[in-house]
Amino acid sequence: MSTALPAPRTHGAETVELYRRHLGSGRAVLGAVLGGMVEVDSEGPWVHTHDGRRFLDFGGYGVFILGHRHPSVVAAVHEQLHRHPLATRVFLEPVAARAAQVLTARTPPGLDLVHFVNSGTEATEAALKLARAHGRNALISMESGYHGKTLGALSVTANRLYQDPFAPLLPDTAHVPYGDAGALATALAERRGRACVILEPVQGEGGVRIPPPGYLAEVSRLCRRYGALLVADEVQTGLGRLGTWWGVDAERVVPDMMLVGKGLSGGVVPVAAMVATEEVYHPFSRDPYLHTSTFAASPLACAAAVAAVEALDGEDHVTRAAALGETLLTGVRAVCAPYLNGGPVREVRGRGLLIGVECAQEQAVGELVLELIGRGVLVNHSLNAGRVLRLTPPAVIREAEVQFFLAAFAQALRTVSARLR
CATH class of the missing domain: 3.40.640.10 (Type I PLP-dependent aspartate aminotransferase-like (Major domain))
Incomplete structure (x- = not known):
């Protein structure tokens, strides 16, 4: 469990406003769209927000191969x-x-x-x-x-x-x-x-x-x-x-x-x-x-x-990344299988703990990001490929966290698919 200090006194709406005033309106708008949540604590594969929620970090743009605060x-x-x-x-x-x-x-x-x-x-x-x-x-x-x-x-x-x-x-x-x-x-x-x-x-x-x-x-x-x-x-x-x-x-x-x-x-x-x-x-x-x-x-x-x-x-994380990558890639492909051939997913590809889900349209990526956040998972889009959802989980995740992600991803994909029909 987390051993972090108490959350800062500044909360979501206040932080959004400080971003708008001093860090740029665009980033403030994006933060507001994502619920105005403020990350204040992290450990292993989890990030905690000021409101007491926690999120499984499958994003981080590839930084957290060892998770947070190793x-x-x-x-x-x-x-x-x-x-x-x-x-x-x-x-x-x-x-x-x-x-x-x-x-x-x-x-x-x-x-x-x-x-x-x-x-x-x-x-x-x-x-x-x-x-x-x-x-x-x-x-x-x-x-x-x-x-x-x-x-x-x-x-x-x-x-x-x-x-x-x-x-x-x-x-x-x-x-x-x-x-x-x-x-x-x-x-x-x-x-x-x-x-x-x-x-x-x-x-x-x-x-x-x-x-x-x-x-x-x-x-x-x-x-x-x-x-x-x-x-x-x-x-x-x-x-x-x-x-x-x-x-x-x-x-x-x-x-x-x-x-x-x-x-x-x-x-x-x-x-x-x-x-x-x-x-x-x-x-x-x-x-x-x-x-x-x-x-x-x-x-x-x-x-x-x-x-x-x-x-x-x-700690042999490189070998672990290879094994986890195979498990995750198989699981993601299984979740996506019903949504290929005319559905919102075009292809799933990956190597190790770098996995991409290519969607039929950019809108699907944005909606998947939001749906996954709503289910406690952080992921990234791809800056040079707007239709690709990118997964970069840490090598420290356990089987329970793999299953947590796959369940959340299946629910998010089901919701987005129904919405885009």
């Missing part, structure tokens, strides 16, 4: 907070060094150098700058790919809804169909020796798009053939989310750079990283002031990262 991560952060939470950045700092050691012990062989940052989009920026330091100024990303919303990252996030208000973005950027190695080969041939390719092993915000077998290995081969650098964005897919440590493990691909985030936080303190081979990392290694950030590699964040990786390893 005891080992909280203890490590608590100890670091009382010891030395932020560094001067003048002396060497041992927690960052330890975090790099622990992380690279689990990355594909050769990815030995780490640049810590505070978010996934910052990891993307670091990779794009490092590619430019090697003369790879042409960027190739995948249609529906998502890599963040800062200006450089936005250039390779292939969604005009987010790009157009901030154009022009980085020049010489191309987007090719995900899973189409032929289209990538054509784009690389036109940019021989000066390209950087960035892709997700499974597209998350793109609607849980799983590439055809052999695609990742072929992408790696094409990059070598045409002298391109390869960046694997594992911000959402890495650290056990797909039932393997990394999405590239499925085809034993070793990219030039890999982006890590979300689960690296342990669900407690934001932290992300760009990991690279020694050869590719050399410009950053030669000049440590070439790309810097005041709060990057803070002792507090790195303590969380060490504890998160060690918990994933020591």
Whole structure:
């Protein structure tokens, strides 16, 4: 049960108004639509609101692979907070060094150098700058790919809804169909020796798009053939989310750079990283002031990262994610089966604990989100695929919680299906 402090005195309506005044009217409206609930407490797979309700968290945008407030991560952060939470950045700092050691012990062989940052989009920026330091100024990303919303990252996030208000973005950027190695080969041939390719092993915000077998290995081969650098964005897919440590493990691909985030936080303190081979990392290694950030590699964040990786390893959550993913995918497909072929569901797909339910229309996704909230479950839509409901449950859920979700999902789908007839 929860051991949190009492809920803040500010309640739903007051918080909505504070959002409207100080954080933006759009977010305030969305909060009001969702009932004006205020989250005040969490533990494991559960989030608690100010009115005493609790919600099974199958959302969180992939952050909570260890659930909320994992005891080992909280203890490590608590100890670091009382010891030395932020560094001067003048002396060497041992927690960052330890975090790099622990992380690279689990990355594909050769990815030995780490640049810590505070978010996934910052990891993307670091990779794009490092590619430019090697003369790879042409960027190739995948249609529906998502890599963040800062200006450089936005250039390779292939969604005009987010790009157009901030154009022009980085020049010489191309987007090719995900899973189409032929289209990538054509784009690389036109940019021989000066390209950087960035892709997700499974597209998350793109609607849980799983590439055809052999695609990742072929992408790696094409990059070598045409002298391109390869960046694997594992911000959402890495650290056990797909039932393997990394999405590239499925085809034993070793990219030039890999982006890590979300689960690296342990669900407690934001932290992300760009990991690279020694050869590719050399410009950053030669000049440590070439790309810097005041709060990057803070002792507090790195303590969380060490504890998160060690918990994933020591408690065998990666293996557990694979087994739970199979159980959930089977269950979700069974629930959706009566609603295929003309119903509100088009397809269910997933790998590990990343599962997508593609609906026939966007309206169905929004209504399912609301119906599930009404039944005590949190899920996410997909930013680059409006018809896809996305499930990213933690690896710490138990059988009773799996059944709770499946029952709630069946009821929500039944209600939405009847409404949309």
